[in-house]
Amino acid sequence: AQSVTQLGSHVSVSEGALVLLRCNYSSSVPPYLFWYVQYPNQGLQLLLKYTSAATLVKGINGFEAEFKKSETSFHLTKPSAHMSDAAEYFCAVSDYGGATNKLIFGTGTLLAVQP
Amino acid sequence: EAQVTQNPRYLITVTGKKLTVTCSQNMNHEYMSWYRQDPGLGLRQIYYSMNVEVTDKGDVPEGYKVSRKEKRNFPLILESPSPNQTSLYFCASSGGQALETQYFGPGTRLLVL
Numbered sequence: 001a002q003s004v005t006q007l008g009s010h011v012s013v014s015e016g017a018l019v020l021l022r023c024n025y026s027s028s029v030p031p032y033l034f035w036y037v038q039y040p041n042q043g044l045q046l047l048l049k050y051t052s053a054a055t056l057v058k059g060i061n062g063f064e065a066e067f068k069k070s071e072t073s074f075h076l077t078k079p080s081a082h083m084s085d086a087a088e089y090f091c092a093v094s095d096y097g098g099a100t101n102k103l104i105f106g107t108g109t110l111l112a113v114q115p
Numbered sequence: 116e117a118q119v120t121q122n123p124r125y126l127i128t129v130t131g132k133k134l135t136v137t138c139s140q141n142m143n144h145e146y147m148s149w150y151r152q153d154p155g156l157g158l159r160q161i162y163y164s165m166n167v168e169v170t171d172k173g174d175v176p177e178g179y180k181v182s183r184k185e186k187r188n189f190p191l192i193l194e195s196p197s198p199n200q201t202s203l204y205f206c207a208s209s210g211g212q213a214l215e216t217q218y219f220g221p222g223t224r225l226l227v228l
Contacts, residue, residue, distance in 0.1 A: 009155070032214045034216075036219075041222075042221060042222070043119075043205060043219040043220050043221045043222050044158075044205065044207075044219040045219070046216050046217075046218075049214070049216065051214040090157060090158070094214065102148060102160045102163060102173060103158070103160075103207075103217060105150075105157035105158040105159075106157055107155055107156060107157040108157055
């Protein structure tokens, strides 16, 4: 069965600093991986997704993630944090090995950006 | 504008009083699902539907019901709510393939007293 683990429930960075949010996955089949962002009092918005086309995936708002099979990782990065990046970020894997088409989410990482 | 809508956005109720949270999408998506979000647990799937009249349980279905009579609507029903169903609920929809993006509604925050 697929699963994801997000290391660090809270991450704090200074404005302009590198953002690195960690996600490791477990999957018996080639995974489809997603990063979603949740701004306060809003639903989840897709940042980017990996569907095996390219290992480095670029998303919205300057975020990108690299799929590393050898490390079973899909870490999210952004070179320079902005105050507007403060939000909760969720890594997810698609459970397409079953018939449900559901997303299996990590427990989330709350990103704080300090001025 | 492509979107998933949920109503109500906020709801306070008492134990045992039946309630329905509506979900509607305008993207002609086959797949719809309900998740609940709880601190430290992420999002967990409650029920899903692969198409009209086709529904099945997710990981945490106890205490919930759903129906899919029309493609665009997927209401979540709590027949007899209990305090442990206090949570943030999200509806999502997507096309039928696993790699397709799931679009989420804005969420419904439910408090059961």
